[in-house]
Amino acid sequence: MSHTIKVLLAEDQSMVREALAALLGLEDDIEVVVQVARGDEVLAAARAHDVDVALLDIEMPGATGIEAAALLHRELPRVKLVVLTTFGRPGYLRSAMESGADAFLVKDAPAAQLAEAVRKVLAGERVIDPTLAAAALAEGANPLTDREREVLRAAADGSTNAELAKLLHLSQGTVRNYLSTAIQKLAVRNRAEAVRTAREKGWL
Amino acid sequence: MSHTIKVLLAEDQSMVREALAALLGLEDDIEVVVQVARGDEVLAAARAHDVDVALLDIEMPGATGIEAAALLHRELPRVKLVVLTTFGRPGYLRSAMESGADAFLVKDAPAAQLAEAVRKVLAGERVIDPTLAAAALAEGANPLTDREREVLRAAADGSTNAELAKLLHLSQGTVRNYLSTAIQKLAVRNRAEAVRTAREKGWL
DNA sequence: TCGTGGGCATGACATCTGTCATACGACAGT
DNA sequence: ACTGTCGTATGACAGATGTCATGCCCACGA
Numbered sequence: 195m196s197h198t199i200k201v202l203l204a205e206d207q208s209m210v211r212e213a214l215a216a217l218l219g220l221e222d223d224i225e226v227v228v229q230v231a232r233g234d235e236v237l238a239a240a241r242a243h244d245v246d247v248a249l250l251d252i253e254m255p256g257a258t259g260i261e262a263a264a265l266l267h268r269e270l271p272r273v274k275l276v277v278l279t280t281f282g283r284p285g286y287l288r289s290a291m292e293s294g295a296d297a298f299l300v301k302d303a304p305a306a307q308l309a310e311a312v313r314k315v316l317a318g319e320r321v322i323d324p325t326l327a328a329a330a331l332a333e334g335a336n337p338l339t340d341r342e343r344e345v346l347r348a349a350a351d352g353s354t355n356a357e358l359a360k361l362l363h364l365s366q367g368t369v370r371n372y373l374s375t376a377i378q379k380l381a382v383r384n385r386a387e388a389v390r391t392a393r394e395k396g397w398l
Numbered sequence: 399m400s401h402t403i404k405v406l407l408a409e410d411q412s413m414v415r416e417a418l419a420a421l422l423g424l425e426d427d428i429e430v431v432v433q434v435a436r437g438d439e440v441l442a443a444a445r446a447h448d449v450d451v452a453l454l455d456i457e458m459p460g461a462t463g464i465e466a467a468a469l470l471h472r473e474l475p476r477v478k479l480v481v482l483t484t485f486g487r488p489g490y491l492r493s494a495m496e497s498g499a500d501a502f503l504v505k506d507a508p509a510a511q512l513a514e515a516v517r518k519v520l521a522g523e524r525v526i527d528p529t530l531a532a533a534a535l536a537e538g539a540n541p542l543t544d545r546e547r548e549v550l551r552a553a554a555d556g557s558t559n560a561e562l563a564k565l566l567h568l569s570q571g572t573v574r575n576y577l578s579t580a581i582q583k584l585a586v587r588n589r590a591e592a593v594r595t596a597r598e599k600g601w602l
Numbered sequence: 603t604c605g606t607g608g609g610c611a612t613g614a615c616a617t618c619t620g621t622c623a624t625a626c627g628a629c630a631g632t
Numbered sequence: 633a634c635t636g637t638c639g640t641a642t643g644a645c646a647g648a649t650g651t652c653a654t655g656c657c658c659a660c661g662a
Binding site (some may be wrong): 216 | 410411412413414415416417418420421423424482484503504505506507508509511512555556558586587588589590591592593594
Binding site for chain 3 (some may be wrong): 339340341364365367368371372384
């Protein structure tokens with residue numbers, strides 16, 4: 195209890211990362227011992243610095259914070275995991291929890307919640323926004339199959355059916371079938387809307 | 399010179415905003431005297447607190463940081479303007495400068511540049527990333543007409559031609575014409591790619 | 603072992619999208 | 633006065649997209 199809490203901070207935007215570090219630095223019982231800017235540097239950094247809590251942004255190059263969380267959970271199970279994100283997408287919350295996260299915070303929550311969350315997870319508590327939790331439970335699980343998600347993700351940048359077919363080694367008709375079922379499952383009118391709502395829900 | 403620099407901080411994500419405030423709070427000569435979370439609260443706050451420098455995030459509800467900058471520039475010309483953004487889009491830089499910004503920073507620049515920029519703009523200097531400046535000059539101006547931009551923006555969420563026509567009070571054929579010319583000007587294959595590249599360039 | 607669902611494919615059809623030619627009025631610049 | 637550009641519109645056409653029926657193979661759970 196008496197020694198300071200060692201925190202790893204993973205966030206790709208330097209200015210935000212260092213600002214968050216400054217914020218946590220104001221707390222007497224918390225020390226940011228290592229910062230990384232990429233998801234695929236998290237594990238090594240956590241090992242090297244024997245951290246108590248990892249603070250992981252989701253949107254990062256190399257690997258997402260959720261992927262990093264899953265890896266840490268497997269390799270260093272005693273490290274507590276706080277997942278931080280810009281977007282309060284219910285699907286994100288769901289996958290973060292499935293990856294072993296102990297806390298899930300959105301960046302537009304009050305700053306005080308950050309240090310608070312760090313202390314709480316270390317005490318064995320879980321921290322999640324009740325509103326988001328309700329939304330995650332209400333919307334149910336991702337209805338898309340793996341292939342549907344793959345195709346939708348690939349279609350997100352405006353690629354044409356022919357390009358998607360080549361890219362995914364499928365026939366053009368199959369691509370259209372997957373997109374069609376995805377469009378119906380999401381109850382929208384075309385692929386662009388499908389991409390949009392899948393993103394919003396965190397299903398993409 | 400001797401009294402502290404009064405800063406207004408506008409950024410919608412509380413955690414980031416307060417973290418940036420903490421960061422600036424570490425500097426002896428800088429004081430964040432007021433924080434706002436919306437673009438349309440900037441002017442009143444700047445007036446009420448007689449600030450020296452306004453730090454404006456671009457992506458905000460109410461009004462963008464660029465719109466807020468233009469307004470401040472007109473109403474309170476002695477306030478120096480630092481525009482801050484997640485995305486280093488050349489078109490953003492261009493419109494920020496046209497709106498009277500004195501500095502343009504991207505959030506993945508080192509945190510030290512923030513305080514530095516505040517001091518520099520107050521000293522009458524301009525602060526911009528040379529690489530971004532080059533890109534902004536190289537890519538030239540936005541080739542889209544007002545209507546083309548409007549239609550493209552409206553089409554971004556996957557709306558169909560019929561919906562766009564209704565929304566914009568145009569005939570369906572006209573909508574298609576605008577999208578067609580936009581697609582050609584941007585040298586892409588369909589509306590989705592057009593939206594994508596227009597966004598990337600900061601032209602949307 | 604049977605049924606179900608996923609992954610994959612084809613063909614046919616209707617609709618949506620993108621292109622092009624053409625046109626007219628407004629307005630700015632030469 | 634002439635030209636160019638923008639906003640708006642139409643009609644025709646080709647190609648892309650979305651839907652549907654149907655079929656095959658495979659794995660998995662009842």
